[in-house]
């Protein structure tokens with residue numbers, strides 16, 4: 001197995017205005033206290049981790065009044081020089097879409113507008129040549145056809161069934177060009193069969209790992225950055241030869257997000273230096 005790390009270009013958004021003011025997934029409790037200063041420190045640690053691994057991190061300015069904007073994965077889907085903008089299911093996040101769209105334009109991407117609800121890389125993950133696309137809670141099934149037209153990659157629809165794992169990136173992690181890790185119980189029986197067929201060597205996560213958002217991880221082919229609490233998954237990944245790096249994003253988890261949610265892959269785009 002080749003375990004070469006590919007240097008990545010990411011987009012992130014500082015959680016300056018992070019809060020849990022509303023509940024649009026089962027993790028969010030607006031009555032529970034949130035420490036925004038701690039959230040910022042934990043996010044800085046994630047950013048530092050990427051820089052130490054040799055990755056590039058671009059930043060988008062946070063907007064006051066948009067507490068979930070830190071979850072940059074939901075800002076778009078980017079492959080090559082094309083960026084598909086997003087349309088959120090929930091009105092609370094609607095104004096993030098034009099902010100991310102403007103960033104893609106300014107960075108020189110060819111921008112496509114979504115015709116249906118589409119929450120970006122939260123639900124759309126590229127593995128080799130295939131785009132895995134989640135639906136069931138957020139991204140509309142109808143948007144999968146548009147993704148295929150825009151990017152010209154075969155799209156594989158995956159049906160999510162557990163409301164705690166409402167975005168695909170909470171239930172499945174791309175480890176490298178050929179392999180994923182996932183929680184089988186988060187998918188419908190048909191989608192589980194598809195995953196078994198496409199990825200016979202996949203790593204199966206346990207519910208204990210998924211419940212700390214362990215699958216909300218970012219791989220570069222060799223390293224996997226994942227929530228520190230996902231110790232079982234980390235051990236399995238190390239057995240497969242990956243190098244794991246645990247990060248603590250306990251505050252952001254109160255909004256239902258982990259490392260991957262904070263990280264949008266820009267791949268080979270024409271983003272500004």
Ligand code: ARG
Pocket residue numbers: 024025028068071073074093121122123167169170255256257258260261262
């Ligand atoms: N509170 C946000 C929401 O429910 C969390 C988004 C997490 N992002 C992700 N890519 N899973 O929309």
